[in-house]
Amino acid sequence: MAVDRAGFLSMRSLSYVNELVGGERELDHDSVSYTQLSRDIRAAFADFARLAMVTDLDLLHLWAAGSNTDALSMSVEDMNSNQFRDWLAAIGLGRTLRMYDDALHTEFEDQFNNRLQKLIEVANEELDDDEISE
Known part of the structure; x- marks a missing residue:
């Protein structure tokens, strides 16, 4: 299923992760793809640190505000x-x-x-x- 990208991973990192999940690659700490994934994750943690500084911000409420509640009860x-x-x-x-x-x-x-x-x-x-x- 094609999905629009709205996550924090770059397309390069997402491709690398998909290949890891699919068994097409093994985790290689010395690869360029692993280095890019590491950068993406560090950037995501930095973004979450910024979010955590906002008083009374509830991530579950943020997610629920834009989500479709029917999705969790449907077949993929x-x-x-x-x-x-x-x-x-x-x-x-x-x-x-x-x-x-x-x-x-x-x-x-x-x-x-x-x-x-x-x-x-x-x-x-x-x-x-x-x-x-x-």
């Missing part, structure tokens, strides 16, 4: 490019937490998942209470 084959991008963003959130844990030897992903599960339970209880009161 039935998605348009915007829905596919939203689906990738949701997958990316989980995978980013896993990469964070792998890099820093923490268990933040498990803690996040537990908190998210509790939040879902509270939201469901509130929805049930609202339905009963109506």
